[in-house]
Amino acid sequence: MSSLIVGAALFVCCAYVGFGICDLYKRRSAFFDALIEYLDSLERGISYAKTPLPKLTEDFAADKKGELFALLRKFAGDIRAGQKTEFKSPIFSAYERRRVVEMLDSLGKYDTDTQLTELRRYRALFAPTREIAVKKYSTTGKLAAKLGVLVGIAVMLALA
Amino acid sequence: MNDWLKLLPEDIAACIQDPSGVTEIRLRAGKKTTVSRGGGYAAIGRAATIEDVRGALAVATDRSVYAAETLLAQGFLTYRGGVRIGVCGECVYKGGKLSAYREVSSLCIRIPHEVDFCDRRIEAIVNRFENTLIVSPPGMGKTTLLRYMIKRLSDSGKNVLAIDERNEISASVDGVPTCDVGANTDIVLFANKRDGYVEAIRAMRPDVLATDELFGKHEVECIADAVRCGVKVLATAHSDGAARLLADPTYGALAATIRYFVTLSGKGVVASVYDGAKKNCLL
Numbered sequence: 001m002s003s004l005i006v007g008a009a010l011f012v013c014c015a016y017v018g019f020g021i022c023d024l025y026k027r028r029s030a031f032f033d034a035l036i037e038y039l040d041s042l043e044r045g046i047s048y049a050k051t052p053l054p055k056l057t058e059d060f061a062a063d064k065k066g067e068l069f070a071l072l073r074k075f076a077g078d079i080r081a082g083q084k085t086e087f088k089s090p091i092f093s094a095y096e097r098r099r100v101v102e103m104l105d106s107l108g109k110y111d112t113d114t115q116l117t118e119l120r121r122y123r124a125l126f127a128p129t130r131e132i133a134v135k136k137y138s139t140t141g142k143l144a145a146k147l148g149v150l151v152g153i154a155v156m157l158a159l160a
Numbered sequence: 161m162n163d164w165l166k167l168l169p170e171d172i173a174a175c176i177q178d179p180s181g182v183t184e185i186r187l188r189a190g191k192k193t194t195v196s197r198g199g200g201y202a203a204i205g206r207a208a209t210i211e212d213v214r215g216a217l218a219v220a221t222d223r224s225v226y227a228a229e230t231l232l233a234q235g236f237l238t239y240r241g242g243v244r245i246g247v248c249g250e251c252v253y254k255g256g257k258l259s260a261y262r263e264v265s266s267l268c269i270r271i272p273h274e275v276d277f278c279d280r281r282i283e284a285i286v287n288r289f290e291n292t293l294i295v296s297p298p299g300m301g302k303t304t305l306l307r308y309m310i311k312r313l314s315d316s317g318k319n320v321l322a323i324d325e326r327n328e329i330s331a332s333v334d335g336v337p338t339c340d341v342g343a344n345t346d347i348v349l350f351a352n353k354r355d356g357y358v359e360a361i362r363a364m365r366p367d368v369l370a371t372d373e374l375f376g377k378h379e380v381e382c383i384a385d386a387v388r389c390g391v392k393v394l395a396t397a398h399s400d401g402a403a404r405l406l407a408d409p410t411y412g413a414l415a416a417t418i419r420y421f422v423t424l425s426g427k428g429v430v431a432s433v434y435d436g437a438k439k440n441c442l443l
Contacts, residue, residue, distance in 0.1 A: 052224035079223045082166050108223030109214050111252065111260040115226045 007159035011152035018148010024091050025133070025141030027067055031092075032130035034068040035100070039123045042107070046115055053108040054079045067091075075104055099125065163240045164271055167216040168193070175204040184299070185269040189213050213264055220245055229260045231350075234326075242272040242331025242339045272331070274340065275301065277308050281433040285420050286312045289368065290437075291387060293414060294396040295405055296424035302396040303328050303372055304428060307339060309394055310370045314342025320394075321366035323348050323356035329372055353382045361389055370394040377410045387417050402434050 038060055045056040054076045061072035067089060078085045085104050087097050103122045110118060162180070165173045172193050176182060184196040189210040194201035220239045221228040231237050237245040246268035252260045285292055286309060294302045294309075307329055314320045322329050322345055330337035330347045337347060346364050348356045353371060361369065369386050374397045383393055397414075399405035402421035406412050418436060425431030432441050 046226050050224075050227040050229075052222055052227050054222060054224075082219055108221070109218045109225055111229055111232075111262055112226040113252070113260075114262060 003159045007156035010155045010159070014152030014155060015145075015148045018145045018151070021144035021148070022137075022141040025137040025144070028091055029130075029133040029137035029141075031067045032126060032133045034064075034066060035126055036123060036130055038068065038072065039119050039126070043116060043119050043123075046112060046119070050112070071100075079108070096129065164243045164269060167219050167239065167243075167245070167267075167269060169208070169212045169215065172205040172208065172212070182271055183273065184271065185267075187213055187216055187267040187269065189265045210263070210265065213267055216245075216267055216269075217247070217264055232261050232264075233258050236326055238327040238331065239269075240331070240333060240338065242328060244270045244272075244326065244328050246270070270299075272304060272307075272328070272339065275304050275308065275428040277305060277428065277430065279430045281430060282309065282422070285309070285422070285433065286316065289313060289318070289392055289394075290419035291393045291417055292395075292420040292422060293374075293402075293418045294394075294422045294424065295399050295402050296396075297400050298398060300424040300426065301428045302398075302424060305422070305424065305430075306370060306372055306394065306396050307341060310345055310368075311340055311342040313368050313370075313394070314345040318344060318367040319364070320345040320368045320370055321348065321360050321364050321391075322346070323351060323353055323360065323369065323371040325350065325352060325356075325372065329370070353379050357382050357386050361386060361391060366391055368392045368394055372396050373398065374411075374414075380411060380413050384413060384417050393417070402432075 041060050042053075042056060045051045057072050057076040057079075061069040061076070071085070071087060075085045085101065087101050087104075089097070092100070099122075103126075106118050106122070108115070164185075165176070165179055168176075168185070168187065176195060181197045182195055183198045184201075186194045186201065187208050189212070190207055192203040192207050193205055194203050196202075217225050217237070220237050225232070228237055232247060235247055237247065239245060247261055247264045248266040248268075249264035250262045251258050252262050282305070292309070294305050296302050310320050310322055310329065320342060322341060324330050324332070324347050327349055329339070330341050330345075330349070331339045332347060332349055335349070337345075341347070346360070346366070348360045351359075356371070357369070360366070369391045370393075372395070374380060374383065374395050383395060386393055397405060397411065399408075399411075402423055405421075406415050415436060421434040421436065423431045423434070434441050
């Protein structure tokens with residue numbers, strides 16, 4: 001009976017780790033996906049309506065869940081407070097965090113033509129990162145989830 | 161209060177002791193920032209960088225420089241509290257017209273001050289108001305006196321219509337004036353004088369029309385048109401004296417329109433008030 005309980009507990013742990021790794025890849029993928037979407041929406045908002053950046057950002061991030069949307073809501077607040085936005089999420093490399101902060105820092109400081117050029121430059125910079133993140137989620141991430149479950153089952157059977 | 165300090169880099173802003181007396185700041189890339197308190201300029205802090213100038217523009221536009229291009233193309237921005245920011249830098253032309261500044265390298269930040277003009281000549285004009293022109297070189301307080309007179313006329317029950325081309329008179333934020341322009345003042349923001357006169361006079365039926373910085377024959381004609389419509393006019397013009405202004409062929413026509421010429425000789429100091437009808441100065 002006790003080995004069955006230990007087996008079940010180990011199964012839960014393995015599955016938890018597997019799904020945790022999968023979730024990490026999923027969050028990264030969703031982040032970069034939304035980031036590209038944000039850059040596209042900025043390009044539209046700046047080219048045509050010339051909507052101020054805080055409003056563009058708040059509208060984009062309103063009522064949405066996810067790492068980027070939380071960051072953007074903070075960014076819009078920081079603009080109004082005249083503060084620089086920090087980005088500290090551990091699921092991104094130092095290089096990625098630096099680039100994201102740089103991108104946010106470059107927004108709203110230029111005339112339309114220069115701003116659009118900057119947006120396209122950052123889009124080109126983040127597009128390969130997004131592709132890799134999406135691919136890693138669908139391969140490594142999903143595999144980690146499956147492996148977690150399988151290893152859990154194997155451990156449970158071994159203890160049975 | 162002193163919101164304009166946010167325009168400056170923190171270390172430079174920290175060098176300004178007693179910000180309440182500051183009237184103007186010059187921020188130039190590669191040069192030391194200079195501060196004026198109504199007299200000369202004093203250099204403070206380190207040399208500003210192009211990033212500092214860019215940062216100031218970003219703060220002034222709520223991080224939306226692209227959205228302020230129309231104003232920037234006219235060479236200025238306005239910030240909370242009636243602060244006016246003149247810009248200078250690399251111009252971008254589209255279709256032969258100045259469309260934007262790509263790289264702004266210098267800023268002239270002018271901080272307005274509400275002054276109580278305790279001058280009996282100004283009180284006399286306000287009490288029996290006739291067409292008035294305030295004349296002085298730049299930086300002597302024309303707009304401050306204009307705002308003061310608008311407030312006084314407005315609070316005395318006259319409907320004043322202010323054509324605020326550069327948002328300097330009312331310093332409106334989201335359409336609401338942040339400077340006290342009186343109880344009965346309507347503001348037309350960012351309109352050129354012709355549109356402001358034609359549309360607003362028709363729509364608002366003002367007793368007094370107020371506007372800043374008449375420039376060129378076209379605007380002098382606008383003033384004459386407004387007076388012809390039966391509206392009293394309060395305006396300002398750049399010149400070092402009423403006589404010199406009226407001797408200019410462009411502005412000479414104002415002699416037939418304007419009754420009082422108020423000349424300023426220093427920050428908020430009324431030098432003389434010439435009564436065009438009586439051909440003498442008020443005492």
